[in-house]
Amino acid sequence: MQQLSLAPGDQFSTVQFVLTDMDETLTYKGRLAATTYMALERLQAQGIRVVPVTAAPAGWCDQMARMWPVDGVIAENGGLFLRRSGNGHSVERKYWHAHESFADMRKQLQTISGIVEKAVPQARQADDQAFRLTSLAYRRSGTDLDDRIVEALIDAGANATLNNLWVLGWIGGYDKLSMSLRVLAETFGIGAEVATELVAYSGDSTNDAPMFSFFKHTVGVSTVVDYLPQLPTPPAWITHGPGGAGFVEFADAILGARLNMPSGTSA
Structure with a gap:
C-alpha cells in the first residue's frame, strides 16, 4: 500500500468505471461535502461511469440512483442494483435473488x-x-x-x-464483489477478465475486502488503516485525507491520468 500522491501520472489511464463505497468513503462523519459530489460529476463529465457499492439500505440508494450523478447504485452489500430509468423519473431494480x-x-x-x-x-x-x-x-x-x-x-x-x-x-452467499461483477457484465457488458483493468475501486473498511482483493486499481481513504488487520489484501493506494476528501484525491488521480494520455488515444 503506497500513498496515492506517489502514483505515476498514467497509473489509472485504463479506468473507465469507478466503483466506490459510500459511508466514510464518499461521506465523512456522516456528511457528503459539495466537493465530493462535484467529483462524481467531474468523473461523469469525462465519460467515466460511477457506481456506488454500499451496505446502505435500499431506501437511501433509491434517492441516490434517482438524483445523484451516478450510473446506478449497488445497495445492501450486493442485495440489489438500482438504476435511473430512461425517463429520468423512476428507478429500475435488479435483485440478487430471483x-x-x-x-x-x-x-x-x-x-x-x-x-x-x-x-x-x-x-x-x-x-x-x-x-x-x-x-x-x-x-x-x-x-x-x-x-x-x-x-x-x-x-x-x-x-x-x-x-x-x-x-x-x-442470505444468498453474495457480497459486494459478486454483485459488482454481475452488474458489470449484465448492465455494461464488461466481463470479469477485463474488469480488473477498467475498474477502479475506493473503500475504507472490512466489507470492502473482496473488492480490494480482486481489482487492480484500488484506493483506501486514509481511515482504512483502522481496518488493515481485517483485510487479507490491503488497497494498492491510500489517500492523505479521510472520507470524501480522500475520494476527491482519488477522482483527481483518475482524471489526471486522462490528461496525461498521449493525444489520439482513448481510455
Missing part, C-alpha cells in the same frame, strides 16, 4: 432477526432497518458485542460482516 424467491428470503430474514435478538438481547437494529429490503443491520458498539452479533447471524444461517457503521446480515 423474483420467485424474494418473499421467502424476506421471511427468512425475519426469522433470523428473532433468533439473533434472542441469542444477543443487547443487539439493537439500525435505525434505518425499515428502509432495507435484503439485509439486516445492527448498530455497532465497538465492543465484543459486535462479534457476538456476527456469530449469532452466522449460527442462524445468515452471511455476516462488519463495516464502520453496522453489523450486517443477509
